[in-house]
Amino acid sequence: MGIVDGKVVATHKVMPARRPSKIILWADNEGTETIADGSDLITVIAAIADENGNIKRLNNYHIKFEIEGPGELVASKETFTNPREVQWGTAPILVRAKAQTGNIKIKASVVPYGTHTSMPAELIIPTTKAIHPLIADEDELNLQLRTHRNQQNLSSYDHGQSSDEARKQSQMRLKEVEKQQSDFE
Structure with missing residues (x-):
């Protein structure tokens, strides 16, 4: 708890994570737009969480990523990056935007999927037209x-x-x- 001039100004509550029930997906892009120029990379992070959104840090899951739309995963089975092993509750992956604008849909699911595994998740990343002309057509x-x-x-x-x-x-x-x-x- 943080107190300034006798008033509580900040609190911090620590809760243990319960049984994993869902995957949380977010783009770690600092709020910047994704540019459809064929080279813009976005880090997408998947986290295993309980029903309250608390990240389950200690688990040994693997997350499989799939993509639809004008983007591609910078990952493969051969490089052991898809499915991706969860480390300290999260599994990051890189997504490359193609040169076409549209919505990139990333799907994440736990493998192998069973009755007590976390629910799959989807994230949509919109891409915007490149301001500068592409050097390559x-x-x-x-x-x-x-x-x-x-x-x-x-x-x-x-x-x-x-x-x-x-x-x-x-x-x-x-x-x-x-x-x-x-x-x-």
Whole structure:
């Protein structure tokens, strides 16, 4: 309790968290707008809480994130970031806004889901049009995204290929990069 001139000016009540019953989602963006420019990142935090909103700090849950709309998760199963392990009651994740405006909907749920697990949650983040013109146009951004996904797919296939096939794939990728560099110069 804080007292100034004999008057109570601040109080602080500490309550233990009860049984986890819900997930609380919020964007940790300091109140700034999310810009639809293909590179704006937002930290979204999911917390396991009881029915009164008290965060349950000690738990061993995993939270799976899903996204809809003009955004993408900067997370994957391969990097162990989706589902994300809860640490000290929260699980942060990064969301990248795409170049289109609209509402990004993030869904969070506990895995595995059961009768006594916390209820799933949704968060909607509106995006606003970029003030400055994009350096890359939509087609270039989409090409970059497809190239990135193809590279991920090729690397996952490389494990199942013979060493000759993998070497040929690497040489083809190297030639593609050389061509892009010569086009740049």
